[in-house]
Amino acid sequence: MSLTNAPAGAVRQGSLRELNLALVLGRIAAADRPPSRADLATATGLTRATVSAVVEDLLAGRLVGEADPAPRAGAGRPARGLVLADQGPAGLGLEVNVDYLAVCVVDLAGQVRHHTVQRADLRPVAPAEALARLVELAGQARADAARQGLTLAGAALAVPGLVDGAGLVRLAPNLGWRDVPVPALLAGHPPLTEQVPGVPALVVDNEANLAALGELHSRPPGPASFLHISGEVGIGAGIVLDGALFRGVRGWSGEIGHLPVHPEGRPCRCGGQGCLEQYAGQEAIVAAAGLARAELPADTATARLAELAEAGDADALRALHEAGTALGVAVAGVVNLLDLDTVVLGGGYAPLSPWLCPPVLAEIASRVLTAAWSPVTVRPATLGAEAAAVGAAGSVVRQIVARPAGWLARSG
Amino acid sequence: MSLTNAPAGAVRQGSLRELNLALVLGRIAAADRPPSRADLATATGLTRATVSAVVEDLLAGRLVGEADPAPRAGAGRPARGLVLADQGPAGLGLEVNVDYLAVCVVDLAGQVRHHTVQRADLRPVAPAEALARLVELAGQARADAARQGLTLAGAALAVPGLVDGAGLVRLAPNLGWRDVPVPALLAGHPPLTEQVPGVPALVVDNEANLAALGELHSRPPGPASFLHISGEVGIGAGIVLDGALFRGVRGWSGEIGHLPVHPEGRPCRCGGQGCLEQYAGQEAIVAAAGLARAELPADTATARLAELAEAGDADALRALHEAGTALGVAVAGVVNLLDLDTVVLGGGYAPLSPWLCPPVLAEIASRVLTAAWSPVTVRPATLGAEAAAVGAAGSVVRQIVARPAGWLARSG
DNA sequence: ACTATTTGTTCAACCATTGAATTATTTGCG
DNA sequence: CGCAAATAATTCAATGGTTGAACAAATAGT
Numbered sequence: 001m002s003l004t005n006a007p008a009g010a011v012r013q014g015s016l017r018e019l020n021l022a023l024v025l026g027r028i029a030a031a032d033r034p035p036s037r038a039d040l041a042t043a044t045g046l047t048r049a050t051v052s053a054v055v056e057d058l059l060a061g062r063l064v065g066e067a068d069p070a071p072r073a074g075a076g077r078p079a080r081g082l083v084l085a086d087q088g089p090a091g092l093g094l095e096v097n098v099d100y101l102a103v104c105v106v107d108l109a110g111q112v113r114h115h116t117v118q119r120a121d122l123r124p125v126a127p128a129e130a131l132a133r134l135v136e137l138a139g140q141a142r143a144d145a146a147r148q149g150l151t152l153a154g155a156a157l158a159v160p161g162l163v164d165g166a167g168l169v170r171l172a173p174n175l176g177w178r179d180v181p182v183p184a185l186l187a188g189h190p191p192l193t194e195q196v197p198g199v200p201a202l203v204v205d206n207e208a209n210l211a212a213l214g215e216l217h218s219r220p221p222g223p224a225s226f227l228h229i230s231g232e233v234g235i236g237a238g239i240v241l242d243g244a245l246f247r248g249v250r251g252w253s254g255e256i257g258h259l260p261v262h263p264e265g266r267p268c269r270c271g272g273q274g275c276l277e278q279y280a281g282q283e284a285i286v287a288a289a290g291l292a293r294a295e296l297p298a299d300t301a302t303a304r305l306a307e308l309a310e311a312g313d314a315d316a317l318r319a320l321h322e323a324g325t326a327l328g329v330a331v332a333g334v335v336n337l338l339d340l341d342t343v344v345l346g347g348g349y350a351p352l353s354p355w356l357c358p359p360v361l362a363e364i365a366s367r368v369l370t371a372a373w374s375p376v377t378v379r380p381a382t383l384g385a386e387a388a389a390v391g392a393a394g395s396v397v398r399q400i401v402a403r404p405a406g407w408l409a410r411s412g
Numbered sequence: 413m414s415l416t417n418a419p420a421g422a423v424r425q426g427s428l429r430e431l432n433l434a435l436v437l438g439r440i441a442a443a444d445r446p447p448s449r450a451d452l453a454t455a456t457g458l459t460r461a462t463v464s465a466v467v468e469d470l471l472a473g474r475l476v477g478e479a480d481p482a483p484r485a486g487a488g489r490p491a492r493g494l495v496l497a498d499q500g501p502a503g504l505g506l507e508v509n510v511d512y513l514a515v516c517v518v519d520l521a522g523q524v525r526h527h528t529v530q531r532a533d534l535r536p537v538a539p540a541e542a543l544a545r546l547v548e549l550a551g552q553a554r555a556d557a558a559r560q561g562l563t564l565a566g567a568a569l570a571v572p573g574l575v576d577g578a579g580l581v582r583l584a585p586n587l588g589w590r591d592v593p594v595p596a597l598l599a600g601h602p603p604l605t606e607q608v609p610g611v612p613a614l615v616v617d618n619e620a621n622l623a624a625l626g627e628l629h630s631r632p633p634g635p636a637s638f639l640h641i642s643g644e645v646g647i648g649a650g651i652v653l654d655g656a657l658f659r660g661v662r663g664w665s666g667e668i669g670h671l672p673v674h675p676e677g678r679p680c681r682c683g684g685q686g687c688l689e690q691y692a693g694q695e696a697i698v699a700a701a702g703l704a705r706a707e708l709p710a711d712t713a714t715a716r717l718a719e720l721a722e723a724g725d726a727d728a729l730r731a732l733h734e735a736g737t738a739l740g741v742a743v744a745g746v747v748n749l750l751d752l753d754t755v756v757l758g759g760g761y762a763p764l765s766p767w768l769c770p771p772v773l774a775e776i777a778s779r780v781l782t783a784a785w786s787p788v789t790v791r792p793a794t795l796g797a798e799a800a801a802v803g804a805a806g807s808v809v810r811q812i813v814a815r816p817a818g819w820l821a822r823s824g
Numbered sequence: 825a826c827t828a829t830t831t832g833t834t835c836a837a838c839c840a841t842t843g844a845a846t847t848a849t850t851t852g853c854g
Numbered sequence: 855c856g857c858a859a860a861t862a863a864t865t866c867a868a869t870g871g872t873t874g875a876a877c878a879a880a881t882a883g884t
Binding site for chain 2: 869870871872873875876878879880881882883
């Protein structure tokens with residue numbers, strides 16, 4: 001999962017090449033212009049001879065391609081730019097959420113090459129049925145990818161709930177799922193992806209975690225450490241530390257929605273009192289703004305709220321200010337604890353961020369001891385509503401970039 | 413800082429040996445019985461030939477020694493056990509705290525080989541003077557270490573405050589320090605340690621961080637991820653994630669004392685309201701227990717509190733219960749956020765933990781969503797009051813174990 | 825005394841990197 | 855137009871570290 005390519009065990013001679021493959025490919029991925037072999041040599045510290053050999057492997061494995069030479073001033077033989085291949089391995093991203101299914105394909109360069117969203121209320125649908133529909137969409141995505149010369153090398157599924165290491169969805173309250181064994185339910189269907197050494201066929205993870213990963217790998221790349229908050233019906237956070245998602249001991253990190261902001265306040269369904277979710281959850285904001293709860297689709301409610309706030313509706317503005325203040329109390333605590341300098345508001349919060357950011361910043365300014373020396377940035381997410389699906393697909397291709405040897409072993 | 417020996421840049425041929433030196437030495441350090449070369453080969457996946465070569469380097473560099481063969485049943489040539497050398501490099505740990513100075517020396521195996529504590533109220537003492545006294549103690553420690561065949565390879569200084577990357581103590585409120593440039597103040601004195609490639613001569617860090625590191629490397633080794641809370645006048649936390657201390661973007665993580673537990677409550681000197689420190693800080697507990705604040709030394713106050721609680725004093729018990737509840741609210745938030753399964757109460761909290769743990773556990777049980785599936789352990793720290801100094805010294809030797817090539821380059 | 829067994833070392837083969845020399849391809853200048 | 859300078863990329867013998875198999879060492883069991 002980590003971006004650092006740390007050899008876990010023995011370092012044999014082959015590992016040496018493996019590590020340098022990852023190093024060079026990582027540089028190509030991180031560069032904003034197609035680098036030449038000479039650029040890579042100076043950037044990595046390897047000799048040009050080694051870089052050439054490594055690049056030869058990468059070219060043979062169709063992980064990188066040669067681009068038109070970037071125009072350069074001065075004399076000398078022109079460089080040949082290296083770019084991530086637009087054909088070759090790709091990642092499949094899947095998402096089951098309360099009111100839609102989403103499937104997307106992301107290539108090595110991080111480009112979204114296929115994207116489908118199927119709106120439907122998934123709450124009355126049985127998990128097996130929802131997954132079956134997803135498999136259907138995935139099949140179409142696979143065919144579309146193949147048409148574009150892409151091979152699906154792995155898949156990741158985002159769900160709005162707690163997932164354990166084996167892909168068992170312990171609890172997805174807003175979806176009504178409980179102890180859903182996703183891999184077992186998918187076993188009867190045709191495989192979604194190819195088998196690639198080192199890349200798991202399917203990872204199931206929390207939607208907030210994968211949305212945070214999407215933000216981490218978006219262009220331009222975000223900071224190495226930040227907090228990504230998904231404000232849906234529940235409030236989840238993805239915690240990215242030093243360029244890697246921190247999942248917690250059991251993979252259940254990020255339950256920011258149950259940080260206490262008014263310890264003697266409203267009871268919460270978690271059993272505690274005064275949890276953030278009771279003050280800054282989507283339902284709480286909508287209720288505080290006096291909106292009828294009848295208009296159910298979550299994205300509609302958020303859009304309506306933004307409209308009202310834009311129009312200067314006093315109730316909406318007050319509701320957003322209160323929610324932002326509650327959010328700020330919680331975020332200030334997290335920033336104090338983890339010393340982060342960036343907070344990203346994603347999911348349903350993104351369109352509301354013009355009204356949420358100011359009170360959040362105000363709470364940070366008054367509660368964070370170190371804010372005086374180091375400003376904290378609070379900004380909306382750059383990815384859209386389907387950030388989780390894109391992040392899921394991106395997490396697959398990042399694994400290949402981080403350890404290309406597995407892919408090369410397969411195709412050669 | 414990380415335990416994973418990830419090559420940052422190019423992986424050259426020499427790195428290969430460097431990595432395997434670290435791998436083998438790490439195994440020797442982690443083993444609970446002196447392993448043979450054959451054990452190491454199976455454990456690491458290297459061949460016996462390679463392990464022999466690597467061990468030869470380690471023996472020549474005096475990082476490991478051969479122990480008496482561990483008695484083993486069955487036939488075969490007896491193995492020669494390998495242990496971390498009890499002579500060779502050692503770490504120097506320093507601590508400036510409100511009411512004492514501490515210096516200690518820890519060897520490769522983690523044994524404390526020298527330990528001095530000088531009690532004195534440091535608040536009226538100028539930083540330069542305090543550091544001068546520390547240098548004096550360090551000189552004695554160095555001489556003592558030399559007598560035992562130890563070479564000080566690096567030093568770490570623990571201070572109760574915020575430290576930036578360059579060793580500047582931005583703020584140590586309870587010590588009265590502000591913007592104290594520790595490395596500059598130490599420049600006039602004789603060097604505390606040898607120069608070893610890859611090991612910084614002096615690291616200055618927060619006391620809570622280093623105490624957490626001490627706990628991480630104590631025997632038996634603690635879990636890979638936990639929260640270590642130092643309850644002194646202020647409340648600091650060291651956050652250990654996946655076997656590495658998480659310092660935050662600027663090194664200022666762990667300010668748990670300012671998590672809000674009663675957002676509309678007592679004003680705090682940080683500018684916020686209802687911070688944990690106002691309810692579970694040492695002064696708050698002492699005041700709530702009705703103890704005269706005159707008995708100033710912090711450890712005395714804590715000891716007195718424990719005495720009273722032991723004797724069944726109602727005020728003391730109530731004060732501890734309230735403090736534990738406030739602490740539990742904050743800890744529950746952290747556990748929700750980071751999904752940790754272990755919380756260690758250290759510093760002044762350690763002797764009070766019999767009375768603090770129950771309310772902390774109660775709050776966790778009622779506020780942590782995932783507590784039903786995965787119990788959270790709350791326990792006192794195993795290291796004593798000078799955990800920070802021991803952790804500081806330990807952090808130095810861990811660097812050598814994690815990258816032995818630097819030490820070997822020096823000595824031969 | 826002999827065999828089975830396990831440990832540790834030796835040595836030729838192998839693999840990836842290295843560094844210098846070589847080839848390739850352009851710009852700049854007379 | 856032709857040549858020198860400059861930069862990019864490849865070739866190749868040398869090097870350093872790991873490998874695997876064979877071998878030496880040392881013990882327990884029979």
